[in-house]
Amino acid sequence: MDQVREVLRYHHYAYRTEQTYCQWILRYIRFFGGKIHxxxxxxxxxxxxxxxLVVKGEVSASTQRQALNAIVFxxxxxxxxxxxxxxxxxxxxKKPMLPTVLGKKEIKSFFQHIEGTHALMSKIMYGSGLRLMECVRLRIKDVDFNRKRIHVLGKGDKWRSTILAQPIIREMKIHIEYVKALHHRDLEEGFGEVYIPAALSRKYKNAAMETQWQYVFPSKKRSIDPRTGRERRHHVQESGLQKAVKxxxxxxxxxxxxxxxxxxxSFATTMLENGTNIRMLQELMGHADVKTTERSRWSAATA
Known part of the structure; x- marks a missing residue:
C-alpha cells in the first residue's frame, strides 16, 4: 500500500482520491482473504x-465504477x-433519482435556521451553483467582486466561471477581510503556508504564503499536512457544512x-424558472453533458 500511495502522489492525485483508492484496493485484497497478492x-x-458489490452491497453504478477505477489503477x-x-x-x-429542489418559501425558511460561516457557504452554493467541495476549496483569488463572478476549479480540473450573487457580496467582503487578518496572524507566528498543487509550487516559490492563495473558508486550527509533515491551515471539513444543512x-x-x-x-431550478438558457446553465453548473443539466428542468416541472 505504501507503493500505491507513492505512485498516486507521483501522478499528483488529490489526497482525497488517494484515500478513496487505497480503501477500495484494501477492500479488494481483503475480499479474497487478505493473503493473496x-x-x-x-x-x-x-x-x-x-x-x-452490487449483489450484496447494493451499491450504485457510480460507486461500482469508482471501485473499478481504483483497481485498474x-x-x-x-x-x-x-x-x-x-x-x-x-x-x-439503481436508477438515478430526480434531484431534490427547494421552493422559494422553503429556501427562505431554510436560511432562517442556519447561521455563521455555514450560512455563507450555503448561500454561495445556492446563489452560484457550486458543488460542496468546490465551495470548500474556494480561494480568495477565485472571487472577482468587480465582475461579480466566481472562478471555480471543478471536476476533471476544469475551470469555469459562474455568477456571484449580489445579495451576498457585502457579506463575502467582510468574511474575506477576516480571513486576510487570520492569515496575517499566521505569518506573524511563522506559519501562513497553504497547500497548492505541486506544479504551481515549483513555478511560484512563494505562492503558498501569499494571501490570494488562502482558502476562503479556512479551518479554525492549523494542522499537519499528512504528505509533507508541514503545519498549515487547511480548508474547513465538508462534514461540518453537511451536518449544518441537515x-x-x-x-x-x-x-x-x-x-x-x-x-x-435549487440554484439550477431557480435559474431555469427565471428564463436562463439551458446551454448557459450547463456552463454555469460545469456539466459535461447537457442531459445532466436537463434533469433540473424535470425537477422544476415536478417541484
Missing amino acids: PRDLVAHHVERFLSD LYREVLDLPLDGKIMPLRSK RAAHRACIDKRVTSHTLRH
Missing part, C-alpha cells in the same frame, strides 16, 4: 469482486500488469431529503 488475481477475480500504474480480457461484472440497476432543514420542518447538493440543484 493482487498480482496473483486476474480479470475474473476483479469481476467477481465488483459483482459482489492498481494493475496498470502500480503492478504494471494488464488485466487480460474484458471485465463485465453485474451492473447496478440540521437547518430539520429545524425548518422541510419534509424532503435535503443535503448540501440540494442547494446546487
Whole structure:
C-alpha cells in the first residue's frame, strides 16, 4: 500500500482520491482473504469482486465504477500488469433519482435556521451553483467582486466561471477581510503556508504564503499536512457544512431529503424558472453533458 500511495502522489492525485483508492484496493485484497497478492488475481477475480458489490452491497453504478477505477489503477500504474480480457461484472440497476429542489418559501425558511460561516457557504452554493467541495476549496483569488463572478476549479480540473450573487457580496467582503487578518496572524507566528498543487509550487516559490492563495473558508486550527509533515491551515471539513444543512432543514420542518447538493440543484431550478438558457446553465453548473443539466428542468416541472 505504501507503493500505491507513492505512485498516486507521483501522478499528483488529490489526497482525497488517494484515500478513496487505497480503501477500495484494501477492500479488494481483503475480499479474497487478505493473503493473496493482487498480482496473483486476474480479470475474473476483479469481476467477481465488483459483482459482489452490487449483489450484496447494493451499491450504485457510480460507486461500482469508482471501485473499478481504483483497481485498474492498481494493475496498470502500480503492478504494471494488464488485466487480460474484458471485465463485465453485474451492473447496478439503481436508477438515478430526480434531484431534490427547494421552493422559494422553503429556501427562505431554510436560511432562517442556519447561521455563521455555514450560512455563507450555503448561500454561495445556492446563489452560484457550486458543488460542496468546490465551495470548500474556494480561494480568495477565485472571487472577482468587480465582475461579480466566481472562478471555480471543478471536476476533471476544469475551470469555469459562474455568477456571484449580489445579495451576498457585502457579506463575502467582510468574511474575506477576516480571513486576510487570520492569515496575517499566521505569518506573524511563522506559519501562513497553504497547500497548492505541486506544479504551481515549483513555478511560484512563494505562492503558498501569499494571501490570494488562502482558502476562503479556512479551518479554525492549523494542522499537519499528512504528505509533507508541514503545519498549515487547511480548508474547513465538508462534514461540518453537511451536518449544518441537515440540521437547518430539520429545524425548518422541510419534509424532503435535503443535503448540501440540494442547494446546487435549487440554484439550477431557480435559474431555469427565471428564463436562463439551458446551454448557459450547463456552463454555469460545469456539466459535461447537457442531459445532466436537463434533469433540473424535470425537477422544476415536478417541484
